[in-house]
Amino acid sequence: MARKRQSQRVTSYEVAKLAGVSQATVSRAFTAGAQIAKDKKDRVLAAAKQLNYYPNSIASSLASASTNIIAVIVGNLDNPFYVESLHAFITHLQASGKHVLSFTISQGKACDDAVLEALKYNVDAIIVTSAPLSNDLVSMTKGAGIPILLFNRSSDDPTLLSVRCDNFGGGQELGKVIYDAGARKVLILRGDPQGSTSRDRVAGFRLAVQDKAIEAVRIEEIDGNSSYDGARDAIRERFKGPNPTFPDAIYAVNDIMAIGCIDELRERFDLKFPEDIMIVGFDGIREGQLQPYKLTTIRQPINAMVLKTLELLAAIGDEEDTVKADSCVIPGRFFEGSTVTQMEQVGTKIP
Amino acid sequence: MARKRQSQRVTSYEVAKLAGVSQATVSRAFTAGAQIAKDKKDRVLAAAKQLNYYPNSIASSLASASTNIIAVIVGNLDNPFYVESLHAFITHLQASGKHVLSFTISQGKACDDAVLEALKYNVDAIIVTSAPLSNDLVSMTKGAGIPILLFNRSSDDPTLLSVRCDNFGGGQELGKVIYDAGARKVLILRGDPQGSTSRDRVAGFRLAVQDKAIEAVRIEEIDGNSSYDGARDAIRERFKGPNPTFPDAIYAVNDIMAIGCIDELRERFDLKFPEDIMIVGFDGIREGQLQPYKLTTIRQPINAMVLKTLELLAAIGDEEDTVKADSCVIPGRFFEGSTVTQMEQVGTKIP
Known part of the structure; x- marks a missing residue:
């Protein structure tokens, strides 16, 4: 231009x-x-x-070596959780005189290109909220002295800082709630099968249910693609054909899939939640608390997670290279909606 | 740092x-x-x-006088319309090698501080999606040679470029639909009373209804604060007390308020849409098309609006100062959901 x-x-x-x-x-x-x-x-x-x-901040930033720009790479903005996270980053960073340069990447694509772009702008830090990242890129950001931090995901690389919710613990809590309510047939809607988030949420849930093994619980897992449409498609496919039988409860590993499930099952079978079928989600997004859903879920502490992220970044800056990489797992908070209820006769639905 | x-x-x-x-x-x-x-x-x-x-792009940008950064100032990220717009800007700009520096401001506050911050970063352009802007700031951006453009709002300043949806025309279309369905008592939920958007949407609606004046239509206006919670509060207040009487139809000037109306009226009075009461919104946000709402609305052409915005910015750059400021109004598209129906006996509800 x-x-x-x-x-x-x-x-x-x-x-x-x-x-x-x-x-x-x-x-x-x-x-x-x-x-x-x-x-x-x-x-x-x-x-x-x-x-x-x-x-002109940019000219002076070349002298001070700080641009006050933080790159935030977001993957799937169709999931309101990431939108709420981006909003929290913009708000909290702005309050401390810093600004967000936003990058988005298509689902399933690596964020290497976005990281390369961010490096060009001499950003103070890079926050990656989703998608895989190659080892070469991680070395490059370290070489450039630019801290990189994972938000809501973990990595096999132990030197990479990350801040996330306790997905395993949250899954465990939901498993306990669902078991105690009497569900013995459970359908799990998984998210990204490669992602640690979905894996941890499922593992915690399964452990809680097995711990209780006084009575066996049948679990079936299907893929919901982490999205509203993906969940609707998966439910449509799973319950096609005449006279389908339904599980006692559905565990969608994120809220947006839970909403998709509810919409699909209401529209096609007029099922009532929780009378006909129970459902729980994970994230605590705003949509899940709209009147037609009132979803029982684990609420991710977005503000606490964002503030912790900024605190870690500041610590890296203050103490130069002496801060050891340390990941931070923050517990989610159980939120009781109205999609779980005590079943009248526990276990009777198992043939 | x-x-x-x-x-x-x-x-x-x-x-x-x-x-x-x-x-x-x-x-x-x-x-x-x-x-x-x-x-x-x-x-x-x-x-x-x-x-x-x-x-390092920033160093080279000082030579080329282009940073490839566009500042996008968003006001109310609680309204999904602005989130969808921000998403569209990030995606389309990134596709052309440019990036979004995001600023957010609290509702009701001027965006002068955000514009000042954006100027420091030598951005290529500033896009303001909401909130008032002082004349001094406009002069300053012009002095700095940085184009400023309004998105989804207009201004009294004829030299300010703006891209927006045809709010008046959309309101008119909804007024016609509601009148033809037989509604003769209508409640309008206004947004920001200072904003041109809400004003134009109401004016268009009123004109369509008056045009039809074979039979009088009673219109009442109340303030919904452009938000979900604001709409719920306004509806609760309006229909408090024993045995409230309801209008034939509600026109919420944005979808998020329409959703708030529906949730409040369902929860408190178990009203059915459209059987007990009709409702229409404006914007076409994703939430409005969830299964429990299926809102009849005018869909704003966000992608077309964003592309037009970028086209105008490119034209300013190419032809230097010779392009005349020209605002651009793009028609919205009527979307038929399931919240409007033909009333059985037109006008019988008027006492």
Whole structure:
């Protein structure tokens, strides 16, 4: 995009002189949230307008080696959990004078290209919220001195920092709730089969149910592609044909799939939740709490996770290379909706 | 954030030499989506890793006067329409090698601080999707040679470019549909009373209904704060007390308020849509098409609006200052859900 720019830039010194204030005051006038009297700010902005002055962080960042830009790579924005996470990053970073450069990648694709792009902008850090990352890229970011951090996922590479919810523990809690309610036939809707998140949520659930093994629980797993449409397709396929029999409960490893299940089973079979079938999800997204769903779920502590991420990044900066890589697992919070109920006769549905 | 950075940066020339390729090939290896053989890319990345090289767009942007960063200022991320718009900007800009620096502002606050921050990053353009903007700030962006563009809103300033949906026309279409279905008592849920969007959507609706004035239509307007919770609160307040009487139809000027209305009226009065009461919304967000809602609405053409925005920005750049400011209004598309039905006895509900 070609554009006229001034060859000789006006400096803050000239603005300060015209406005009759100090250079520090000019700087404060251009810093969001800085303490400055309204009349002084107005004077500085008027002078800046007259002289056609605007501040430039990028030039000064080359000197200070900090751009205050954090790259956030998000995979699947069709899942509201990632949208809520991105929103939390934008809000919390902005409050501390930093900004989000957002990258999105298609589902199933590696985020190497996005990381390469982010490196070009000399970002202060890169946060990866989904998708695999090659080892070469990880080395490159380390070589460039740019911290990289995984959000809501873990990695086999022990040197990679990550912040995530306790997916195993959350799955365990849901397994206990479903077993105690009397369900003995359970259908699990898995997410990305390659992802650690879905795997951990299923493993925790299975352990809780096996722990209880006074009475056997039959578990069947199908793939819901982590998405609303994927869940609807999987449920349609699973219960096609005449007179299907339904499980006592469904465990969708994320809320958006649980919503897809509910919509599909209501539309096709007019099933009632929890009277005809119980369902639980995971994430605690806003949609799951709309009146037609009121989903019982594990709520991910997005704000706590985002703040922890920023804290880890700051620690890396403060102590240079002495901070050891340390991953952080934050427990989710059980949220009781209205999609689980005590079954009247435990186990009677097993033929 | 303090951090070790190399004082003497490795150049692409050294990487090209080690990898046995041209400098242009090194550049392509670091450009997302560029045509390059896999083995060449691997060689370049291996060499880069060995030499600890990473490309830097910001330094080169100071020479070319283009950072390829577009600032997108979003107001209310609780309204899924803005989330879908942000997603579309990230996706379409990334496809053309540009990136989004996101800013969010609290509802009701001016976006001046966000614009000041964006100016510091020498962005190629600023897109404002909501909230008021002061004249001083507009002058400053123009002085800096940075185009500013309004998305989904208009301004009294005729020199400000804007891209938006035909809110008046969409409101008109919904008014016609609601009148033809037989509704003679209508409740309108307004959004931001200061915003042009809500005003235009209401005005179009009213005109369509008046045009038809064979039979009088009673219209009542209340404020829903453009949000889900705001709509629920407004509906609760409006229909408190014993034996409330309901209108024939509700027109919520955005979908998220329509969803709030439906949830509140279902939960408190067990009303059925459209049998007991009709409802229409505006925007066409994903949530509105979930199975429990299937909302009749006007769908905003988000992709077309985003592409038009980028086209206008490119035109400004190409022809320097010769392009006249020109706003662009794109028609929405009527979407027939299942929340409108032909009333059996037109007008009988009027006492």
